[in-house]
Amino acid sequence: MRNIAPELTRQEFDRAFAEIAPALGKQEAAVEANRCLYCFDAPCTAACPTHIDVPRFIKKIASANLRGSALTILDSNILGLSCARVCPVEVLCEGSCVMHGYNRKPIEIARLQRQAMDWFYEHGARLPEPRVVPGRAVACVGGGPASLACAAELRRHGVAVTVYESKPLAGGLNTYGIAEYKLRPPDALREVALVRSLGVEFRTGVEVGRDVGMEEIEERYQAVFLGVGLGPTHALAAPGSELVGVVDALRFIAEYKTGRPQVGQRVMVVGAGNTAIDAATAARRLGAEEVTILYRRGEKEMPAFRYEYELAKGDGIRFSWLTLPVAVHGARSVEAIECVRMELGPADRTGRKRPQPVEGSNFRLACDMVILSIGQSRWIEFLRHWRGVELADGCVKVDPETGQTTNPRYFAGGDCVNGGREVVDAVAEGARAARGIVKWLT
Amino acid sequence: MADLTTIFAGRIESPNPFWLASGPPANCGDQVMRAFDAGWGGAVWKTLGEPIVNTTSRYSSVDWNGARMMGLNNIELITDRPLEVNLREIAEVKRRYPRQAVIASLMVESKREAWHEIVKRAEGAGSDGLELNFGCPHGMSERGMGSAVGQVPEYTTMITAWVKEVARTPVLVKLTPNISDIRVIARAARRGGADGLSAINTINSITWIDLDTLTPRPDVGGKSAHGGYCGPAVKPIALHLVQQIAGEGLPVSGIGGVQGWREAAEFLLLGATTVQVCTAVMHYGYRIVEDMIDGLDNWMDEKGFRTIDDFRGRSLPRVVEWKHLDLNHRIVAKIDRDKCIGCGLCYIACWDGAHQCIHRDGGAPPEQVEGASRRKIAWTPSPSVPRDPAGKTPPERIPRVDEAECVGCNLCRLVCPVEDCITMEKVETGLGPETWEERSGRGAV
Numbered sequence: 001m002r003n004i005a006p007e008l009t010r011q012e013f014d015r016a017f018a019e020i021a022p023a024l025g026k027q028e029a030a031v032e033a034n035r036c037l038y039c040f041d042a043p044c045t046a047a048c049p050t051h052i053d054v055p056r057f058i059k060k061i062a063s064a065n066l067r068g069s070a071l072t073i074l075d076s077n078i079l080g081l082s083c084a085r086v087c088p089v090e091v092l093c094e095g096s097c098v099m100h101g102y103n104r105k106p107i108e109i110a111r112l113q114r115q116a117m118d119w120f121y122e123h124g125a126r127l128p129e130p131r132v133v134p135g136r137a138v139a140c141v142g143g144g145p146a147s148l149a150c151a152a153e154l155r156r157h158g159v160a161v162t163v164y165e166s167k168p169l170a171g172g173l174n175t176y177g178i179a180e181y182k183l184r185p186p187d188a189l190r191e192v193a194l195v196r197s198l199g200v201e202f203r204t205g206v207e208v209g210r211d212v213g214m215e216e217i218e219e220r221y222q223a224v225f226l227g228v229g230l231g232p233t234h235a236l237a238a239p240g241s242e243l244v245g246v247v248d249a250l251r252f253i254a255e256y257k258t259g260r261p262q263v264g265q266r267v268m269v270v271g272a273g274n275t276a277i278d279a280a281t282a283a284r285r286l287g288a289e290e291v292t293i294l295y296r297r298g299e300k301e302m303p304a305f306r307y308e309y310e311l312a313k314g315d316g317i318r319f320s321w322l323t324l325p326v327a328v329h330g331a332r333s334v335e336a337i338e339c340v341r342m343e344l345g346p347a348d349r350t351g352r353k354r355p356q357p358v359e360g361s362n363f364r365l366a367c368d369m370v371i372l373s374i375g376q377s378r379w380i381e382f383l384r385h386w387r388g389v390e391l392a393d394g395c396v397k398v399d400p401e402t403g404q405t406t407n408p409r410y411f412a413g414g415d416c417v418n419g420g421r422e423v424v425d426a427v428a429e430g431a432r433a434a435r436g437i438v439k440w441l442t
Numbered sequence: 443m444a445d446l447t448t449i450f451a452g453r454i455e456s457p458n459p460f461w462l463a464s465g466p467p468a469n470c471g472d473q474v475m476r477a478f479d480a481g482w483g484g485a486v487w488k489t490l491g492e493p494i495v496n497t498t499s500r501y502s503s504v505d506w507n508g509a510r511m512m513g514l515n516n517i518e519l520i521t522d523r524p525l526e527v528n529l530r531e532i533a534e535v536k537r538r539y540p541r542q543a544v545i546a547s548l549m550v551e552s553k554r555e556a557w558h559e560i561v562k563r564a565e566g567a568g569s570d571g572l573e574l575n576f577g578c579p580h581g582m583s584e585r586g587m588g589s590a591v592g593q594v595p596e597y598t599t600m601i602t603a604w605v606k607e608v609a610r611t612p613v614l615v616k617l618t619p620n621i622s623d624i625r626v627i628a629r630a631a632r633r634g635g636a637d638g639l640s641a642i643n644t645i646n647s648i649t650w651i652d653l654d655t656l657t658p659r660p661d662v663g664g665k666s667a668h669g670g671y672c673g674p675a676v677k678p679i680a681l682h683l684v685q686q687i688a689g690e691g692l693p694v695s696g697i698g699g700v701q702g703w704r705e706a707a708e709f710l711l712l713g714a715t716t717v718q719v720c721t722a723v724m725h726y727g728y729r730i731v732e733d734m735i736d737g738l739d740n741w742m743d744e745k746g747f748r749t750i751d752d753f754r755g756r757s758l759p760r761v762v763e764w765k766h767l768d769l770n771h772r773i774v775a776k777i778d779r780d781k782c783i784g785c786g787l788c789y790i791a792c793w794d795g796a797h798q799c800i801h802r803d804g805g806a807p808p809e810q811v812e813g814a815s816r817r818k819i820a821w822t823p824s825p826s827v828p829r830d831p832a833g834k835t836p837p838e839r840i841p842r843v844d845e846a847e848c849v850g851c852n853l854c855r856l857v858c859p860v861e862d863c864i865t866m867e868k869v870e871t872g873l874g875p876e877t878w879e880e881r882s883g884r885g886a887v
Contacts, residue, residue, distance in 0.1 A: 031508030037859050040786030041802075041812045043839070046819045062507075101783030101835055102860050 005287030070120035133158030144172020146227035146414025149430030240328030264368025402436030463718035471531030484543030502659030513675035577643025602634025644670025703737030784839030
């Protein structure tokens with residue numbers, strides 16, 4: 001890279017990535033918990049994909065029954081700790097809070113959930129001992145949120161579970177892919193340890209299909225859960241994308257969370273989803289002077305959540321709307337990105353206006369680094385190996401009530417099914433598949 | 443600007459009806475002078491008597507929903523300062539603040555000479571009146587003083603009479619609420635010649651128990667003793683007891699849970715001549731009197747009351763015995779559908795705590811309604827936009843009142859978190875008013 005931002009000291013890093021939503025104080029939590037109306041048939045519970053009984057866990061905080069509160073959460077969502085930190089609550093539980101109905105601030109459900117979770121992990125993280133039903137074994141392929149949730153739920157039903165994870169650490173994107181100011185790897189790993197404490201066996205650094213054969217899996221387990229997530233970030237279909245300084249957003253995030261990657265002084269982030277925002281804010285906080293998000297559609301079409309957009313603006317990220325990169329220029333390293341202006345045409349399949357290039361509008365922006373965040377590819381090749389597991393649009397087809405695929409021995413959930421949604425969706429789908437598996441095994 | 447000046451028992455004048463109650467805020471001259479600078483109209487000095495020894499700690503409180511000190515409990519005794527010092531300071535305060543009222547609270551052993559002696563000395567120091575502390579429920583009562591006197595009508599009459607033998611200023615008797623009928627003691631005080639009553643003193647209480655140490659609070663080296671309860675929590679009890687003694691022909695200084703002008707107005711409407719405040723000052727300082735004066739003044743202007751006498755006791759005729767209430771007065775609950783936020787609290791309260799006449803889903807009990815709702819949401823994905831962007835509550839979440847069944851109990855309106863969303867509307871029954879007494883009198887029950 002041509003111009004590299006100076007590396008942060010440990011202290012500078014900690015300051016730059018300080019937690020965005022710090023824990024509530026005890027008294028603060030009591031006040032907030034008491035503000036909750038304790039709705040009957042509460043809409044927040046309906047809005048949560050895992051259907052945590054929100055008023056119940058909040059009232060247990062109010063009554064200082066923190067263990068009861070934590071177990072209420074974990075009963076529905078084994079990843080209650082990470083969800084409390086990363087959930088887009090403004091479009092889920094907090095977005096549905098009745099307080100909006102009379103112009104009050106919604107209850108801070110996420111921070112209250114964190115209160116209970118922090119207490120739980122600070123007090124030994126003890127879950128009730130799961131019962132054991134001999135003779136049942138299930139493999140979970142992939143060690144991310146969907147598999148963790150599936151594994152925990154299976155253990156609660158007495159099923160033996162082995163999780164196969166190709167990376168050295170389990171946790172999936174919770175460990176490797178979420179902005180540091182929201183969730184840190186040690187916290188993600190505490191949840192992995194909790195799942196392990198239920199008796200789940202983890203085989204990390206083991207890639208199914210390479211280190212262990214599919215036949216072996218089928219032989220040893222009565223059912224298989226596929227929680228493999230999505231593939232690598234799409235490459236930029238433009239000349240120059242092999243230049244030094246062109247990086248994949250997810251890899252960039254994983255690197256800064258586990259080491260100290262180099263960051264250019266002027267950074268272009270291509271794409272405007274939530275991952276793009278995580279990458280852009282990370283680059284800025286790591287010292288980049290100037291970070292710009294390039295997006296081929298307009299502000300209104302941006303897929304990032306409002307909350308993330310505000311966060312990025314607060315970090316001084318620039319946005320260049322209706323801008324499509326067509327080439328990256330440079331001798332060896334990135335020196336500039338060439339873009340064309342776009343205009344919006346009629347709506348496409350997703351209901352968003354289709355962007356079209358404006359003839360002859362090419363322009364160049366000087367930069368030192370290009371971070372690509374234009375969606376993850378799907379594991380089509382990999383998934384085809386599983387006999388009889390049908391795909392639709394690159395995603396695994398499942399029965400929405402049980403998570404069962406078109407091959408009855410296989411169940412699936414998480415990003416490989418939904419195409420890339422939230423952690424909480426993966427948890428819900430993993431747990432749903434576990435219940436489906438138990439039903440199918442019985 | 444309304445006129446707030448007050449004259450108690452014909453002789454104790456103060457620029458406003460707000461007095462510091464006998465307690466920690468009125469412990470010494472410096473404090474009382476600072477209170478008068480802040481605007482207090484009078485002060486009842488911390489009870490004079492033989493100096494005592496206190497324990498630590500002395501206070502504990504009940505917090506409510508994260509708010510501090512909904513109720514306060516104390517086991518502090520009367521003054522721990524030498525009598526001469528207190529008397530010297532009373533004289534100094536009176537010299538520097540002739541317009542404000544200083545009342546000496548007194549408590550000595552039940553001997554005629556002892557009472558004669560302290561009355562003379564307190565009046566000699568210049569106090570404008572005397573308040574006999576027959577109410578303190580802890581510590582002193584074990585030594586035959588305080589509520590040990592105020593719980594026995596004969597003692598109350600006797601000691602009041604001893605005081606009246608020598609007193610030249612008005613004598614107020616401070617009543618304990620820890621008795622089955624406060625009117626008995628009020629009458630006993632009147633028989634002894636009292637010129638006025640103060641009510642109420644603190645209520646016997648154990649505030650809470652530490653669930654780690656299993657020691658009740660306040661914790662005095664691992665043990666506790668019952669204390670006297672006061673603060674916002676006791677106001678309703680105090681209002682009732684003040685109303686009870688309002689008909690005894692003596693002026694009343696109302697005490698108990700006064701936080702600001704609103705509570706003060708309530709005591710005055712039930713016939714009190716002045717109000718006394720302690721806990722709120724312990725919590726926030728003397729400065730609270732500014733809004734007490736300002737708020738009462740604004741309310742009086744708004745209501746067209748020129749002086750406090752214009753509204754004193756105005757609510758008393760509206761407190762009657764149950765048998766005089768109109769049985770034909772009928773109201774039912776109405777839910778404003780535009781204001782309802784769908785919290786379901788009125789529904790569950792009506793089903794579990796009232797008369798099962800608020801419904802969702804056509805009248806099914808809550809378990810069924812919740813079960814149906816849970817089944818509906820049982821699988822993911824859930825909607826990603828949970829609320830109508832216009833902020834409208836989904837119609838199926840808005841409960842409906844079965845007006846024919848509604849008994850008009852008012853519980854739903856009390857639990858509803860939204861202002862004016864549930865109102866109680868009058869229903870014309872076509873029947874004239876009729877009380878229980880009237881109905882039973884004509885043999886119709």
